[in-house]
Amino acid sequence: DIQMTQSxxxxxxxxxxxxxxxxxxxxxxxxxxxxxxxxPGKVPKLLIYKASTLESGVPARFSGSESGTGFTLxxxxxxxxxxxxxxxxxxxxSSTFGQGTRVEVK
Amino acid sequence: EVQLVxxxxxxxxxxxxxRLSCVASGFDFSRHWMHxxxxxxxxxxxxxxxxxxxxxxxxxxxSVRGRFTVSRDDAxxxxxxxxxxxxxxxxxxxxxVRGRGWALDNWGQGTLVTVSS
Numbered sequence: 001d002i003q004m005t006q007s008x009x010x011x012x013x014x015x016x017x018x019x020x021x022x023x024x025x026x027x028x029x030x031x032x033x034x035x036x037x038x039x040p041g042k043v044p045k046l047l048i049y050k051a052s053t054l055e056s057g058v059p060a061r062f063s064g065s066e067s068g069t070g071f072t073l074x075x076x077x078x079x080x081x082x083x084x085x086x087x088x089x090x091x092x093x094s095s096t097f098g099q100g101t102r103v104e105v106k
Numbered sequence: 107e108v109q110l111v112x113x114x115x116x117x118x119x120x121x122x123x124x125r126l127s128c129v130a131s132g133f134d135f136s137r138h139w140m141h142x143x144x145x146x147x148x149x150x151x152x153x154x155x156x157x158x159x160x161x162x163x164x165x166x167x168x169s170v171r172g173r174f175t176v177s178r179d180d181a182x183x184x185x186x187x188x189x190x191x192x193x194x195x196x197x198x199x200x201x202x203v204r205g206r207g208w209a210l211d212n213w214g215q216g217t218l219v220t221v222s223s
Contacts, residue, residue, distance in 0.1 A: 001168060034209050036151070043201065043216065044143075044151065049209035087151050091208030094165055095141075095153040 002026055002090050006098030014106045017078050021101045023088035024070035032092040035064055035073045038100075039084040047086075048073065080105050108132040108212040110202045115217030122192050122221070128185040128202030128214055135183035136160070139205035142176060142187050144198035145216075152198075155187065156205065169195075192221045 003026040013019045023033065031051035036044040046055045048064035051071055061076040075082055083105045088098040114126040128140075142154040155176040157164040164176050175188040185202055199216040 032208070036210070038151075043213040044210070045213075046209055046211045049206075055209075055211065085150075089151075089153070089208075089210070094167065095156070095208060097151040097153060100150045 002029060002093055002096050004088055004090055004096050004098040006088055006101055008101060009099065010102045010104070012104040012106055013078050015078055015080060018074065018076050019078055019103065020075075021073045021086055021088075021103075022070050023073075023090075023098045025090050025092075029090045029092035031066060032090055033064070033066070033071045034089045034091065035062075036087045036089065037082075037084050038087065042084075044087065075103075078103075078105055108204065110204060110212060110214035112200065112202045112214045112217035115200065115219045117220045117222060118192055119223055120193055120221055123188070123190045124192065124219060126187040126189065126200055126202075126217060126219070130183040130185065130202075130204070133204070133212075135178075136180040139207060140176075140178060140185045141203040141205050141210060142174075142185075143201045143203050143210070143213075144196075144219075145201070146195075146198040149198075154200075156208075157185070189219070192219075194221050197221045 005024045033051045035048040038044040052064045085100045109131045112128045141156045155166045157176045173191045177186045201216045202214040203210045204212040
């Protein structure tokens with residue numbers, strides 16, 4: 001099975017800041033990576049797929065990228081409504097989610 | 107508007123069985139992969155299973171393979187999950203999810219399964 005290591009587990013940042021969340025896969029997954037946002041009491045929402053493709057209707061302040069160290073979700077100009085938990089998902093072989101990153105907006 | 111409505115969640119004893127259903131509307135169900143994802147209380151997301159179109163290939167996470175069976179009825183736009191040999195570790199909210207392939211783009215509200223004696 002492909003394991004996903006997501007970091008940090010929690011982060012706190014102020015409105016307007018830029019934050020990054022990283023996911024590393026236990027093996028090469030090409031660009032078969034998606035990111036989801038889950039607000040408290042709500043169902044998850046697809047943000048990004050194929051590592052960097054923004055889902056329709058998702059604000060452009062969200063972006064995804066791949067680097068040598070893994071995959072990154074970046075939230076530019078953090079907004080209060082961005083509070084929630086973010087999950088990465090690999091789908092090269094079957095599918096696995098990361099453990100989640102809880103984002104608090106101060 | 108895409109709608110996915112799960113049902114069938116209940117309290118069940120360890121070793122018991124349960125069948126979840128998900129009725130889809132607002133899109134051409136037959137053209138989409140469908141997935142099940144679960145979330146234990148206060149925990150993260152766990153992908154469980156998917157079924158391709160035309161009742162094609164299905165696969166499962168290791169922890170449920172051999173115990174859970176996914177199926178679909180395109181005529182009724184319904185996805186099902188038969189769950190057998192349930193244990194306390196299966197206690198979770200179960201989500202029915204539409205896929206664009208593997209990208210999970212629409213989620214139901216979930217149905218709660220509690221396994222307890």
